[in-house]
Amino acid sequence: MTEPDRKRIGLIADSHGDLAATAKAIRLLRERDADLLIHLGDFCDSVRHERAAAMIDLLRENDVRAVKGNNDFLVENMLADVRRTQDAKGFRVLAYLRKIPAVRARGDVRFAHSLPSDAFRAFYEPIDRGNTQRAEELFAEADFRILCCGHSHLPVLFREAGGRVTREAVPMGKAMVLKADERYILVAGAVMNGECALYDEAAGTYERLRTAESQGR
Numbered sequence: 001m002t003e004p005d006r007k008r009i010g011l012i013a014d015s016h017g018d019l020a021a022t023a024k025a026i027r028l029l030r031e032r033d034a035d036l037l038i039h040l041g042d043f044c045d046s047v048r049h050e051r052a053a054a055m056i057d058l059l060r061e062n063d064v065r066a067v068k069g070n071n072d073f074l075v076e077n078m079l080a081d082v083r084r085t086q087d088a089k090g091f092r093v094l095a096y097l098r099k100i101p102a103v104r105a106r107g108d109v110r111f112a113h114s115l116p117s118d119a120f121r122a123f124y125e126p127i128d129r130g131n132t133q134r135a136e137e138l139f140a141e142a143d144f145r146i147l148c149c150g151h152s153h154l155p156v157l158f159r160e161a162g163g164r165v166t167r168e169a170v171p172m173g174k175a176m177v178l179k180a181d182e183r184y185i186l187v188a189g190a191v192m193n194g195e196c197a198l199y200d201e202a203a204g205t206y207e208r209l210r211t212a213e214s215q216g217r
Helices: 019-031 049-061 070-080 088-099 133-141
Strands: 008-012 036-039 064-066 103-106 109-112 146-149 156-161 164-169 183-187 195-200 205-210
Touching: 008 019, 019 036, 019 049, 019 195, 019 205, 049 064, 049 070, 049 088, 070 088, 133 156, 133 164, 133 183, 146 195
Parallel strands: 008 036, 036 064, 109 146, 146 183
Antiparallel strands: 008 195, 103 109, 156 164, 156 183, 195 205
């Protein structure tokens, strides 16, 4: 990417149908001059699937790009069931979900719900297991420099530097410099818990942001 193409990217993950929390994150990220918004999956919730249409409208109205999470995949399959009577709203939701990719890429950066793969298990398999084992395997398997993801709900980062992988807490409200000679997996946290993040391509920084007090599903 050339310098003018570099963006301030607002990251949202794991809404689980929480419209109010998602709208707050969108407003905060726009206030922080994000010029591209990406939802890292699970904007739908398989239990509260009746909220899917309103959530999709919110994403569309605010030009939020998305990747597919495991809950989005479950809602898609539910709506695609030929035994289910479908209305116009259901068909609209299904058409949207079918078009959502599992992974988006910008240069050497990947955006996914969990693993940066189109494989079925990529939606469900957590990277953060409280240790670095899966992150170490993923750094060895894939060619990204930075992976931004959700799924685990806890905002953490994995860093590969000097042949060693570490699992680290992400400081709140402080822009972290992502070094060019290191690799990262950045778990954005759940917007339903008041979390979102800002990745600045030009500055090479990542910042954890708080939108509100924790909100239940």
